[in-house]
Amino acid sequence: MAHTDELYLGKTDYQVLGGRPVRHDGTDKVTGKALYAADIQLPNLAHGKMVRSPHAHARIKAIDASEALKIPGVFAVVTSEDFPDLSDKFALMGEAGQVNLTYLAANCLAKGKVLYKGHAVAAVAAASVHIAEEAAARIRVEYEVLPSVTWVLDAMKEGAPLLHEGLRTDTMGKTGDQPTNVAVHLQFEKGNIAEGFRQADVVVEREFRTASVHQGYIEPHAAVAMWNEDNRLKIWSATQGSFNCRQQVAELLQIPVSQCLVVPCEIGGGFGGKIAVYLEPVAALLSRKCSRPVKMVMQRNEVFEGTGPTPGSFVRVKLGATQDGRLVAGEAFLAYDCGAFPGGMIGPGCMCVFSCYDLPNARVDGYDVCDNKPKTQAYRAPGATQAAFACEQVIDELAERLGIDPIEFRLRNAAKEGTRRVDGPVYPRVGLVECLQAAKTSDHWKSPLSGPNRGRGIAAGFWFNIGGASSCSASVNDDGIVSLVEGSTDIGGTRTSVAMQLAETLGIAAEDVRPQVADTDSVGYTFLTGGSRVTFATGLAAYKLGLDLQEQMKQRAAAIWDCDPASVRVDHGVYSHDGHSLTFKQLAAQIAQNQLDPVVGRASAAPEGSTNTFGVHIADVEVDPETGKVTVLRYTAIQDAGKAVHPSYVEGQMQGGAVQGIGWALNEEYFFDNQDRMRNASFLDYRMPTCLDVPMIETIIVEVPNPTHPYGVRGAGETPIVAPPATIANAIHRAVGVRMQELPMAPPALWKALSRQR
């Protein structure tokens, strides 16, 4: 990992950045030509189907596939036995850190026990989806049902049903000695909280609960695997990271990474939920067994029941402030469930709970807790939304009790350059203060809101930009168009935001770069699309690529003009020397005509994740006291994007994140019955907001340059989901006086709270 240098060039006169070119992949997306994994067709393609557990927790006593295998057109059945022995095997996966392969494999195909309803137990490949479904139904699995648990605090209790008998708590590196569901206990501390709270004039302490919610991407998981006769494995996948998918599959199958080729297909949303593999290794095992390519596509209920939701959480936050509105101490207790296997989102939860504020004294305790839900996965700023829901309400209450305007109170305590987070890092140049000031002067904040049961809330949110490696290459065509090959799955328009940075560097138009997302054989290692990293980190690689191309263009110009390359000047894509002058396109044509070496470039970058993105949201709501239904009347998202490369995409991220946050705030939840089975595993019953449920989300982009990127770019994708639940809770409080401490704040919950108040 490169040391985080000061890279910002201090430019202000961008030619390409800040523009809004049409996305390069737009035509294929709107005409339906873009290829998703489920679109892949191959000769002799077999179709795979999972057999899933009907129980939340059970021991697998026997699996009998004999009846299934008798059905004509059934080719193969696999179970966890088909994986190689992965006992105690771990894999280092770049920025994602150590991954426990036993757990990863057992989440793909249960080993010994099923740990949640919908847990995959076996898979079958057959000539058609229908035969595969029929065969899956005839695979007999004998279970011994065990008691189960799905609420994080229950799972922490002594005597709770244990998911993993060998699991011991890791407390900052020290391993516990008792069987438990608590995989990790984290603790961060700064200053002296006892002393801090002694200085406080006002202290507020509250507890908050959030339900599991799903990422809710439109496209279900899909993968096609083809195990070739030369033992090369080719996979087409709906994945957020082709190289991460490749590594997971290779590690699970214990083959070298380069033996596996992953083709990243277009992706219908991921939000963090399409990083872990589910289908890919199973399709590979089936393909190896039946010597055909195998396609597996989940149905919606499989997505809900078998893939990662965000953690359900319990968070207690205590904050103390002086009479003049200065925060002096904070304490937080966070328990997040990680579902069936350790490795949840408690880390970022703990890092984010107080990340918006300059707290001199603070302590954060976090717990990663297994329970009988699907293994949790990242969901857009994973762990931060639950933490902000707690902290930002306590902040709001403190401000109210101190009689200080909530923006003013936040401004007095806002994290800024030099602030040290409770988990250690010191902020570089960040933009929370600027966001709060933008909120203060916004039309929304300055507009009056009147009427009964109406209230306006505000909250802040924080998220990282992770780093990690990105690579790209490019060639200059004779007509001056640059073909760009990059490795980042394009979820939010990053083909264009990366191409724009290359274009800016070369002094050409965004339309004159043609980006493509290539497979793992065709581009250098590129870490996944997630952690708001692509426009930042792959953009950095594109900048370096531009320098490589530009240097070669200078050399070619020098060859044409018979001069020293160092004496060739470049200004906005025009190459000149001693009266000669050629535009980028003219020079490209000259290179071809003179049969000079073609210009091909390459670059890679592995920046540390150092940039930090803050946002502030404002919501006006109206509560129907009869039903508890909340209507969002007006909503504004304000965010520091560093230099906003393509403002429409930044706005789109802000709007999309806000809407997902509103859904999380008001409606979404995994609803479990008394046998811990999810009962609303469909889009009909799992209610996500539609465009009819939300107002137009207003956006204000704040641009505080990121010092660790040449153009000051910050990733913008995740921060917008952090503030919404707290923002709306604060608005509800202002509207009807109740403080909602539970998500979702759905009509039944709010109606109950209003009833208690009455």
Add this chain to the structure above:
Amino acid sequence: MAHTDELYLGKTDYQVLGGRPVRHDGTDKVTGKALYAADIQLPNLAHGKMVRSPHAHARIKAIDASEALKIPGVFAVVTSEDFPDLSDKFALMGEAGQVNLTYLAANCLAKGKVLYKGHAVAAVAAASVHIAEEAAARIRVEYEVLPSVTWVLDAMKEGAPLLHEGLRTDTMGKTGDQPTNVAVHLQFEKGNIAEGFRQADVVVEREFRTASVHQGYIEPHAAVAMWNEDNRLKIWSATQGSFNCRQQVAELLQIPVSQCLVVPCEIGGGFGGKIAVYLEPVAALLSRKCSRPVKMVMQRNEVFEGTGPTPGSFVRVKLGATQDGRLVAGEAFLAYDCGAFPGGMIGPGCMCVFSCYDLPNARVDGYDVCDNKPKTQAYRAPGATQAAFACEQVIDELAERLGIDPIEFRLRNAAKEGTRRVDGPVYPRVGLVECLQAAKTSDHWKSPLSGPNRGRGIAAGFWFNIGGASSCSASVNDDGIVSLVEGSTDIGGTRTSVAMQLAETLGIAAEDVRPQVADTDSVGYTFLTGGSRVTFATGLAAYKLGLDLQEQMKQRAAAIWDCDPASVRVDHGVYSHDGHSLTFKQLAAQIAQNQLDPVVGRASAAPEGSTNTFGVHIADVEVDPETGKVTVLRYTAIQDAGKAVHPSYVEGQMQGGAVQGIGWALNEEYFFDNQDRMRNASFLDYRMPTCLDVPMIETIIVEVPNPTHPYGVRGAGETPIVAPPATIANAIHRAVGVRMQELPMAPPALWKALSRQR
């Protein structure tokens, strides 16, 4: 074009070069998974079919597609009218030089006149091949039949039917003033031939005729075109050069090159015949018109009648030598037909006719002549075989009349370093002498041959390695395997021969490089696979790529060891510094674990075509005097390959070229009826040799390093077809005393000659 520097490194201890690793694409080829253009399936795919002329020469008076368009499932019909106006438009196509776009378009779809039987006139796209065929049959074309001509000397006569009324002869840049079929008259001269012939003690002058023969690749031409809604055009093609295909299509449709993406599919042989486009632009026009992807696949008769054979030729050679066996003068007259459009193979024919010998005085006159055959195309060493058939027989006769051993005679006059060819260039280090010496000491030459009607012949052959640009890129995977992306269509195993050169440079195994041939958006400009250039020129790019990767590996090692990159030593892929040492694979793993910038490399090279490859062939034949049938008893091909990268592939090229040459010598010909219609347009009637027709071709590789390549590599693909017809003719002469001056030397021709002799 880079100046041809002395690049040879003088290495002798190769680790990879000279080995015989299994070809990287072998599995997919033998299992049938390799994708050829005809394998491409797409949603809504339409099938295109050509309407072809039944006449050898006719004016098109009207085309009426109305009946065809009435058939359900017929989507579109195109004619030459659908091309943009290309009048007087030319395009510079890299090493291929100026291309007349009017002619190129008119060869795809006839404009005004049809110029050969099988000339495409219109094309139709329909829902199935069968509907398309039916529709093509219902397109009414009204012709006015014109007189035609298919023999080159007839076409040169005054009063011959004229193909192009506007055509005037270009004589070394001067344009003639009379309508003619002679497109070009070339003349090369060296010394003073009158003076030269005065010195000669013996002069031999003879005339030779050769019939048109076809390249005979197994895979018929096939292309799929998809005109996208954003006006990008994607083409899958059986092409020898994706970038050349791209440029031809783009120029014909008058769109920027980068608007067109060409995917080079696997190719079932080309031999020069899959460079010009036939189907691609027509499929593109159909696709644009019907808004569907369109596939076009030729049938075998379309390949014979509609695509380029090699020129039919008339060659007169006169050579004079002194009594002591020194060549003093030569004169050659070559008339090659180019078929329907100017631009044949007369240039290389003239350059090659005397290229094996150090002739102090020589003159060569060459004529490029249009006649009513398909436009000729390159066929393995294009133009050289016809010339060698003439020259090497005259050389043989001279040696015989001087009583000098034919090898000895050739050795006395062999071209060597410093010899200036009649067309100007001076040879660098070449290996003809070494090949002749290898012939002399070969088991074949030293073995006695006895029996009636048996004879042994020998002949030499020459071909160039053309240069042109090649690009490639690569990335180093965590497991140390290098993914190589190159742009050269792999016809003869060049994935492996290029990968081996990268492996040699990096000090890793050939198997540790995974090559792929990428599309035109995914790799830098790479000129076509032809002219024996790929292993030479793309290999040079791979060498430079290796240096780029190695330099970065050194930098990463230095980052790990915290030292100056310049102090890191590399020896056979092991990186070391001050007691530290890491193999390439270990270092690759360390780079990933330390999250350093991934290693991605790129290189391009555009060498001049400077290397020259000589071969010497020996054949033993037996003639059946009753039938004129020739049986090849034994055959040895000797060739200078420079450093033979993969000797099996070099041997394969030598064997394949020899067999094609034997077919050309003994059997193959375009047979025209009295209306100049080809009558043997099938593999049943057009008789190519099978393995039953030829003995095992013995091979002797001679390795004289090419000074313009770091590893001394020469291209090897084309030279082996040059000598066979002359070799066999010389053998026939030794066997039965007749000198065959016409190809093919098929039983009827030889029987006639024997009858005349009797």
